[in-house]
Amino acid sequence: MPEEAVAEPPRTIEDLRALALSVGRDEAGFSLGSKAHDVFAKLVEAPEQSAVRTISELADQFGINPSTLTRLAKRLGFEGFSDFQAVFRKAIADDQQYFYSRQAGRLMTTPSAGGAEVEVFERLARETAANVDGFLGQLDSASLKGAVALLAEARRVRVHGVRQFHSLASFLTYCLGMVRSDVALLDAPRLGVAEALSQLEPGDVVITASCAPYT
Structure with a gap:
């Protein structure tokens, strides 16, 4: 029996991040496989890359099949990957004026215990690496x-x-x-x-x- 999708898919980056966190804590009311959740988390960690790269480029970056991204999008309640990616694109197009405050807010709200300071740098390093990968992928x-x-x-x-x-x-x-x-x-x-x-x-x-x- 197929698993049920999310009734109402998130329509903002903030809601996607909250959902990814809830899934990781088993508080979302549904589950994702460990690989799917890892990909979901990486997508919301680097919204700029998620907005501009094609489904094939993202799949290559994560070492998965493009159909896995399509299934993930539908599992989250979206009609398909394009519908899912539209959330990232809208955020980048509409909220550029909030870019700095959003980035600063992500740092300020990170818990200070349990080595979280290192995790901040690890996340920024992953985003930088994703930017470099995106640059190399677009070289002609x-x-x-x-x-x-x-x-x-x-x-x-x-x-x-x-x-x-x-x-x-x-x-x-x-x-x-x-x-x-x-x-x-x-x-x-x-x-x-x-x-x-x-x-x-x-x-x-x-x-x-x-x-x-x-x-």
Whole structure:
């Protein structure tokens, strides 16, 4: 006899996290296999990756078959994996302004006993590793070669990144300047981005560094 699914599936990341915790404590009113629960927990720990990666990419990351993710989604009450993934995508699209407070809240609410401090770093390390895996999974050889050709052949290169990405922009400017000439930050003279852009010509290259939800 098939197991019953959740009557009303969670529709927020917070509710998904709460459900994952309840399942782990056997308080959810239904059970998941240990592997399915482990995958469920990892999905809610890294919502940004869960939102953007395909079902095949996620399955490869967890070492499972894509059908396992489909069954998990239906077991949680969703129509399918796309319906399940929509919760992550909506959270990322609608709640970017709460990104920092949400991350800080996850750290602040972690219990202080039982080595939880180490668990925080382990979780952050897993999320970072997932981000790196996602980056590698999206690399395209032709696009990479095309970008390299542009950087090598352009008359001049300007690099732009603000706030968290300013250090990356500065470092990239320094490194490119070691192998070619006429590389600088876009707004190095502090005259404004619009003024700096107006001085560029066709064939020049601008590199902009950022990612959601940062500036």
